[in-house]
Amino acid sequence: MAGETAPRKGRGGRPPASRAGDVEARLLAAATRLFLERGYDGTSCDQVALDAGAGKASIYARYANKAALFAAVIDRLLTRSFAQDEMESGTDLAARLAAVGMRVLADTLHPDALALLRLVVTELPRFADTDMRPAQLFWQAGVQRVAAAIALQAPETVGQASDAAEQFIELVLMPPLMRALLGEPVALLLAAAPPRIEAAIASLAASGALERWT
Known part of the structure; x- marks a missing residue:
C-alpha cells in the first residue's frame, strides 16, 4: 500500500559477539555432516558455509583452509x-x-x-x-x-x-x-x-x- 515503508533487510557481515559461538557451532555441525557424507575431497569450505547458513567470510575467518576445518571437527x-x-x-x-x-x-x-x-x-x-x-x-x-x-x-x-x-x-x-x-x-x-x-x-x-x- 502507498505510504507503507518496506521492511529493512538485515545487514550481512560479522555476527554480533553474542552469536559468534552459534555460528561456529553451525559451521562445525555442517562440516561434520558433510565430511561423513561426502568424504574429504567431496567437501568444500564454501559448501560448509552454505549448509550452515553462514557467509564465506565467517568460515575463512575461523579456519585457514579445509585441513584446519577437518581438524576442528x-x-x-x-x-x-x-x-x-x-x-x-x-x-x-x-x-x-x-x-x-x-x-x-x-x-x-x-x-x-x-x-x-x-x-x-x-x-x-x-x-x-x-x-x-x-x-x-x-x-x-x-x-x-x-x-x-x-x-x-x-x-x-x-x-x-x-x-x-x-x-x-x-x-x-x-x-x-x-x-x-x-x-x-x-x-x-x-x-x-x-x-x-x-x-x-x-x-x-x-x-x-x-x-x-x-
Whole structure:
C-alpha cells in the first residue's frame, strides 16, 4: 500500500559477539555432516558455509583452509567427550580408571568417531608433509582424559601421569579400536572391555606405574 515503508533487510557481515559461538557451532555441525557424507575431497569450505547458513567470510575467518576445518571437527568431537569425565574427588584410582576407560572406549567406538577415524586413515598421505596430524588427536585426547583421571587428587602431577596414561590407552583402546575399524560389532567389543580394563589396571599397578597416585 502507498505510504507503507518496506521492511529493512538485515545487514550481512560479522555476527554480533553474542552469536559468534552459534555460528561456529553451525559451521562445525555442517562440516561434520558433510565430511561423513561426502568424504574429504567431496567437501568444500564454501559448501560448509552454505549448509550452515553462514557467509564465506565467517568460515575463512575461523579456519585457514579445509585441513584446519577437518581438524576442528575432530577436536569438537573429542572435546565434547572430555566434558563428560567429571568425577568425584573421593573415588579411588582403580574406579576412576575403570570409568574413564569405558568412556574413552565407548566414545572412540561411536559410529561418528569411527567414521571420522576411517576418513583420517584414508587421508593420512594428505597430511604427511604438514604440521596437521588428525590421527594423533584421537590418541592424545584419550591420553589426556586418562591422565586427568589418574591425577585427579593431585592435578599438579597430570603431566607426570602421561606415561601411565599412554600405557593404559595402548592396552585398553588400541586392540578393540583396530578390530572395530575392521568391522567387528562394537557391542561385542564393549561387552568384552571390562575384563581388559581390569587387567590393564592390574598390570600398571604391578609395574609401579601408578604408585605415586595410590
